Amino acid sequence: MKVKTKHLRAYSKPGVIIIDLLDDHVIDHCQIYQIGNDIYRIMVASNQSNLIINFKIVDHLSSTFLSVLVALMSKMRKRGGVIRIAGLSKGLQHLFKMTKLDHQFPNHENVDSALVDLPLPLAQSA
Numbered sequence: 001m002k003v004k005t006k007h008l009r010a011y012s013k014p015g016v017i018i019i020d021l022l023d024d025h026v027i028d029h030c031q032i033y034q035i036g037n038d039i040y041r042i043m044v045a046s047n048q049s050n051l052i053i054n055f056k057i058v059d060h061l062s063s064t065f066l067s068v069l070v071a072l073m074s075k076m077r078k079r080g081g082v083i084r085i086a087g088l089s090k091g092l093q094h095l096f097k098m099t100k101l102d103h104q105f106p107n108h109e110n111v112d113s114a115l116v117d118l119p120l121p122l123a124q125s126a
Helices: 029-045 063-078 090-098 111-116
Strands: 002-004 008-013 016-021 050-054 082-086
Touching: 008 029, 016 029, 029 050, 029 063, 050 063, 050 111, 063 082, 063 090, 082 111
Parallel strands: 016 050, 050 082
Antiparallel strands: 002 008, 008 016
């Protein structure tokens, strides 16, 4: 699966959807809700149980987006999956720590290190 929208690019690997955010500033309310809706639609359309969101390009992030992430995490957990975060800048790492979301969304240096942290798909763990 490959999907590209105005604000993100998504592709899949076994057991995981990887979302690359394409905007350096994720601060506009309309943009935030569009990204959230796009990610949710991709989650529903796929049969993957895990999600990695790559923030490598993002420099500025509205706290409103954090609430979207929490909602997405809740939906992913209901599917039996997890969300991992990759590529947070130092400033965004600080934001996640201040809001105590760093425990819910472990940050990884890059997508490859986030992939290592994911639970194995059932087919691979047997």
